[in-house]
Amino acid sequence: MLETRVDVENETIEIIEIPTPPSSISASDMDQVISARLLDSDKTQLVDAPFSYEKKLEWRNYRKALRDISKDTGYPDVVLPDPPAET
Numbered sequence: 001m002l003e004t005r006v007d008v009e010n011e012t013i014e015i016i017e018i019p020t021p022p023s024s025i026s027a028s029d030m031d032q033v034i035s036a037r038l039l040d041s042d043k044t045q046l047v048d049a050p051f052s053y054e055k056k057l058e059w060r061n062y063r064k065a066l067r068d069i070s071k072d073t074g075y076p077d078v079v080l081p082d083p084p085a086e087t
Contacts, residue, residue, distance in 0.1 A: 011050075024077060025076050025077070026076060027070075027075065027076040029076070030070075030075070030076035030078075031070070031076075033080070034066050034067075034069065034070075034080070037066055037080070037083075038063060038066055038067070041059055041062065041063055041083065044056060044059035044063075045059065045060060045063070055084065058084035059083075059084055062081055062082075062083055062084055065081040066080065066081065069081075
């Protein structure tokens with residue numbers, strides 16, 4: 001899966017590959033995958049992040065879905081949400 005990493009300080013945007021978890025994964029491993037995705041999207045919520053209000057809201061909803069997914073039935077064998085589109 002490709003995700004966007006925004007470096008506000010250096011005014012750069014890079015596309016990185018985040019590993020997609022296997023279909024059968026331990027809760028601990030899934031927690032690590034979710035934590036990595038949250039960390040990679042932290043910068044989207046900065047006040048001066050180069051996104052519209054609507055795009056920041058999409059990222060905020062994506063991050064909430066990641067945090068809440070552990071409450072889903074069947075966790076950790078769940079499908080993670082896709083990050084918002086770049087455009």
